[in-house]
């Protein structure tokens with residue numbers, strides 16, 4: 001019903017439990033690519049688990065503790081962005097992302113994450129937006145850099161996943177930093193994270 005254009009035939013839209021079959025079909029295309037990094041792509045294995053995951057995010061949205069959105073490219077669901085954590089008490093949230101491989105390399109995640117961060121900072125008064133990424137996940141780290149985030153540090157071997165204990169990097173951007181970079185961009189200054197592009 002609602003869609004935000006990401007340009008070149010791409011749109012960011014809500015995704016809800018009634019879209020479980022479309023979500024599952026997309027995850028089937030994304031699973032092999034995203035499974036090493038994104039547990040929900042493994043957890044979503046059939047229609048029931050797809051519906052359960054979307055319902056969990058619908059419940060979190062109702063409670064204002066999390067949100068999930070889909071990215072459509074030429075009307076095909078090709079990826080997602082989410083607030084895995086959304087904590088209005090501490091004014092802190094965490095963004096998570098994935099794509100199916102055919103949609104990579106077009107800037108869709110950078111743009112969609114920017115929409116989420118704009119909303120979190122401008123509308124919801126979030127002060128800190130986090131990005132948690134395995135030290136081994138270079139493509140995701142490149143997005144964090146492109147968004148102008150700063151690496152806060154590393155949580156050593158904190159995430160056991162598929163037989164590996166991943167070191168997780170914590171990246172973040174603070175509201176004043178986000179606004180300053182956006183203002184600079186709008187007045188023709190350097191584009192956020194240019195060095196990472």
Ligand SMILES: CC(C)(COP(=O)(O)OP(=O)(O)OC[C@H]1O[C@@H](n2cnc3c(N)ncnc32)[C@H](O)[C@@H]1OP(=O)(O)O)[C@@H](O)C(=O)NCCC(=O)NCCS
Pocket residue numbers: 033034035037038097098099100103104105106107108109110111132133134137139140142143146197
């Ligand atoms: C992480 C992941 C989402 C990044 O996808 P991505 O396509 O590299 O990221 P973006 O959509 O932001 O696109 C950036 C790419 O598009 C290019 N691009 C084109 N137009 C662009 C634009 N307007 N803005 C930014 N980048 C643009 C960039 O140069 C970059 O390409 P490059 O990597 O070849 O230099 C993807 O690799 C993925 O799904 N991986 C598996 C799941 C995963 O790891 N999730 C994250 C867990 S922390």
